[in-house]
Each structure stands twice: as C-alpha cells, then as structure tokens.
Amino acid sequence: MRLNKSTRKITFECWPRNVEIGSPSARQYPGWPKTIDQLDNYGRNAVAYLPTVQVSGATNPVLQIVEEATGKWIYSLRIKGTSFRPKVFKAGRYTIRVGEGKGRKEITGVEARSLSQAGVLKVDL
Known part of the structure; x- marks a missing residue:
C-alpha cells in the first residue's frame, strides 16, 4: 500500500508470490x-x-460530525485545505466540531x- 499525503490518494498493490518487485x-x-x-474509503451514500x-485561521483542521438526537459520533476527518462539505446519512440536527485542543470550535443545531x-x-479558529 502506498499513501500520497499531498493528494490523499491510497494505492493498493497485489503482487504474485515469489516475484522480485524490484525487477523491471x-x-x-x-x-x-x-x-x-481518501473519501472513497468511506463509501456510505x-x-x-x-x-x-x-475555515479561517487554520489549514487542514480536524472536523467531527455528531448526530444530536442520539449523541452518536458519525465521523471525523482531517480535511484537505480550508473547506469541506460534510455528508450525513439521515435528516436531523448535527453538531460540527472543527479544530483540535483548546482552539476547537463547536457549532450545534446544524440542520441537514x-x-x-x-x-x-x-x-474562525
């Protein structure tokens, strides 16, 4: 497996046994x-x-989505850059947490x- 951090692409390889992968x-x-x-890896529709x-004041912040009706954590993701459109899997209100540590912001009551x-x-972080 190869991970390209800058593009967030993941490459999976599958070699036959006893093959010298360095050979031309x-x-x-x-x-x-x-x-x-990276986002294909979580394939829910x-x-x-x-x-x-x-986001302003930070690049590549962590974003967390929580369903308010149940308190259930839906997913967390370190976004690429400063902008991201979160998908959710049912209607309702959600809490969005952005950032890490003391600088983290929490926005509640966000409607899907x-x-x-x-x-x-x-x-603004």
Whole structure:
C-alpha cells in the first residue's frame, strides 16, 4: 500500500508470490494496482448535507460530525485545505466540531439539507 499525503490518494498493490518487485519484468496481478481517494474509503451514500465548512485561521483542521438526537459520533476527518462539505446519512440536527485542543470550535443545531440548499458555515479558529 502506498499513501500520497499531498493528494490523499491510497494505492493498493497485489503482487504474485515469489516475484522480485524490484525487477523491471515484475508485474502485479491483472487489474492491479488500485488507487482510491481518501473519501472513497468511506463509501456510505449521503442522504443529506451540512453546510460547507469554510475555515479561517487554520489549514487542514480536524472536523467531527455528531448526530444530536442520539449523541452518536458519525465521523471525523482531517480535511484537505480550508473547506469541506460534510455528508450525513439521515435528516436531523448535527453538531460540527472543527479544530483540535483548546482552539476547537463547536457549532450545534446544524440542520441537514439537500445538496442544493446546504449553504456555507464560516468558522474562525
């Protein structure tokens, strides 16, 4: 497996046994390698979206989504850059936590909406 941190691409390799992978003639199994994006690794389909989170004061912050009705943690992700549109898997209200440690911000009561109605949420860290 190879991880490209700058592009957030993950490449999986599958070599036959007893192959010297450094050899110019070495080949992986047919159909390999396979490359996916970091977000492809969590393949659940969105039912709704939260507003696009636009962060100022930090780059690549951690973002956490919590379902308010149950208190259930849905997912956490270190976003790439300063903007990310969180997907969610059912309608309702959510808490969005952005950042780490003492500088973390928490926004409660964020309503899930359709993709076209999601809007923008600005967060200053």
